[in-house]
Amino acid sequence: MKFISTIAAAMALITTMAASTPGLTQAGPASPSDHPALLEEITFLDIRAPGGNYRLEALIVRLAAAKGRLPVALLTHGKPRLPSELVNMRAPLMAPQARDLAYRGYLAVAVVRRGYGVSGGTTGQPTNAAYARCNDADLRRYFSVEADDLERALRVVAGRGDADATQVIAIGGSVGGGAALALAARNTPGLKAVVNLAGAMRLTDAQGQLACPQDMPIAALASFGSQTRTPTLWVYSENDGNFGPDAARKVHAAYVAQGGVATLKIAPSLQPADGHNIFELPAGRQHWLAALDPFLRAQNLPTWSAQQLDALMRKYNMPATRRPWLEGYFSLYTPKVLVRAPNGVPSYSASTGGLEPAQRSALDSCEKAAKMACNPAMKNFDIVSTPN
Template sequence: MPLDARLNEQIIMVPAGDGMREVLETTVFRPSGPGPFPLLLMNHGKQAGPAKLQARERFIYMATEFVRRGYAVMLPMRAGYAQSTGTYRDFGCDMLGNAQGQARDVLAALAYARRQRWVDPQRIVVAGQSYGGMAALALATRALPGVRGVLNFSGGLRVDMSGCDWQASLTRAFATLGAYNRIPSLWLYGANDSYFGPALARRLFNSFAGSGGRGELVAYGPFKRDAHLTLGSRDGVAVWLPATLRFLQEIGMPVRQVYSVIDPPPPAETHFALLDDIAAVPYLTEPGRAAYRAFLDKTAPRAFALSESGAWGWAEEGESPDYRALASCQRRSSTPCHLYCVDASVVWPGGPGPGASAAGGAD
């Protein structure tokens, strides 16, 4: 995915591990200028499958809101993920061991950040989503000068393995994290979270707070198809930002917008055809038309791309669905792919009209 010049995005390799022999692939966003800037240190979750196959995380919507408020943002991929070296640490059903193992890399990234001239070491917030949220809470059991708060977005870990009562193990781990907690935290969990539903989220928070942990739970309602994905959604900003700004203000962190970050304009609607006119979509064979028909039920933000070879691709939710749709299409096509639809607008620039098709197709 192209680096975002609006946010001065760059990728750096942060030293970590025993003897600093490992490196963490880390995305940095920051305002223009030398700084020093307050810092958001953001931590990713774990997707299904091998950690090494997980792509670099960006949390672009969150990064944008923090850069607008004058923050630098660092997002390290922990050991064994993406292009980071080292081995993914897996302690099975030992949830406390899992949290502490991941926090080790967060601590290395924090130490690196403190040494940078563009970071204000006295104004730092650590955040995380899902597994990254639990890692952030594990880090908060340490005395960390300058770290004023923790943001926990749907934090936890689900382990589906024989003999593992992962919910009970998670609850015990959060009790320990609460007992040793040193930094205030804000917790945000949605009602239709596919991993940590309302009852479990409340159980985890009560376990944490009941052991002495300092935190506030914001239990918000359903978000689209899965609240676990709120932070990665363009529309999720309206859900998490107000509570986050209130918390940041309480802990003495900046909340006022001081930099202008212009959102890229969407592709212009061309009126080539009506959105639901499946027969008007050019080049596609029947499997492609079936895919477009299914695409019309997908959630915005979304995009559908195609090429004259008959290849197609689509993406929904998350960051840059237009880019991901084009990339999906291009992997199957020997000719250039172009966007046909973005959200609810047909943006196809022209070309063969209804009934056009190609010999080949893709699914």
Template sequence: MLRIGAAIIGLAACLCLSLATDAQQRRSTPRTSSQQLERPKEALPVPERDSKAPAIWPEEQRAGPLGPEVRVQRWRIPTTDGSNTFMAATVVRPLTDEPRPLAVLNHGTPFARDVPHLIEPYHRFAAEWFVERGFVVVMPLRRGHGITGGPKAEFTTCKNPDYIKAGVEASRDIQATIDYMYQQPFVKKGHIVVVGISTGGYSSLGFASLNPKDVKAIINFAGGRGGFVNRVPQATCDAARLIETAGKFGETARVPTLWIYNENDNFFGPDLARAMHAAFVKGGGLAEFHMLPPFGQDGHVLYGHRDGIRIWSPIVEAFLKRADALPSP
């Protein structure tokens, strides 16, 4: 039976911090770093729905349950910075207690005024996708965000952003999450996948630069920082520094990474996304890059959208297979 113990985070799965004002701020794997898939630029449809419309997807044209049976529970995860802060988190896992590999899903950051209101992240469709493929999923709310509280260690300013520091501090929280989840009997050691959207995606790239133990693959959805400044589409706080930092991450990252962006992302446009990827690869990072056509009104929401999963699912699954990161049946 589905047990829902978590609230849904709406904005954090889709948005990245604008950083405006004071509160804004070789692994021996075959290289796929130069792989860049270009697609036609016609928009990917996001179907409109209303109460009289028929179900869009075939599996919805029937009565009964949809999706996997899962256990959903709110957790608190200790941090390692000495602040005695506990990260709010959501854990989603199969009904069985058999140990499963771990997938860490990292949230984005909304506009500054909304940060204090964040609760436990719950990327529902992505979480179910990973559980269906044999993972235990944990979604931590990093320090400085919402009910987690604690120091705003990864926050910076738009005028003089320190993207390296932001990556280091976010990586500290990702590692603390892994360390704590490794103590749980239902988590299988030695097999981790790290995923992130927006600031969470960029944080995951920072984490990749540490070549963390047991991490088989990292997936970056629309990653970046300081985007959509003053709600101006594709305006970024010091884009040159964002690109430079991506290159720094690539110098030491040897974990296979997957980058997924959309042509009409309001936070990080295609030119910036390609430039960050190029810098990461030039630094030595392993990165498979996909620039997808426009999705709805803002491609930044692809990851968390119920229709977006149909688009990214085959890309992610194929990548995980190549990286030997899918759990055994």
């Protein structure tokens, strides 16, 4: 099995928007070239708030064949090191994660919070404003302000005809992970589970220099455990340069001690990259998606189904001993391709570069092992009807 990680191609930004569902300014859905089974749209959520209305950029992805209302997966990002880099955060950057959730049956909504990219709102609220000083009370408020955007975004999304607001999961990376925990502490109606990926917060000055001890968020994050019983999954990495595994274990223990429900997974080092970027790195997605699937099943929430795997095994007459190996394919990030030789030897690969590089890598591995030609058996989550 071979994985290819390439720099994702820059995505075109949609500037012409047309009004649609109340509260939404929306561009027509379209299928990405490497994901024909999906529909995605770039949109703005019109947020109404006591301090003034604003808009949040969002990317919404779902299965094209899906009918009726879908459970909602709300995804949100972290914070760059430099305040000057906030403008670079755009919703399409979360397309890979949103697509992975859409394949699992969700209406995936990737939200860019206030002060980032082209999202509106009061300038400076999600940055190192005065309240985000290096003390427990201000750090709690910091995560709470971020959670305001998530809660308000959910209210708007709930108005969509394809959204089931009674089944919601929230997934966030870094600051977004802390915001998701803060959201859970509000016992938001319909929120069934939260996934915290390297949840933390790095306070820096304008030059990007650390202005607060890296373990300072421990008490703030742990405090949310006393206010909720929403199941949470926490995934951190061994080589997290911002909030390492020891800090992760401390905050997890403190969160649970205060009554929170949390499962902690420490992923191996994501070398050569910083493991704090586990939310977006392909190698990070490989680990947290594998932890996500059993977590969702334990909460009776949707993910890819055993029936999908059964159908693949029946079509190609695969032995039961292959099942655990195939489960690795189903949990893997997309785009991905599974191939098979006439003698039954299989291989699979994923690539951020697209289906073609993934297929080429899988075929190379398969043909090297089998010493014969191999053919695609599955692309992303779709069985190939006729080998080619």
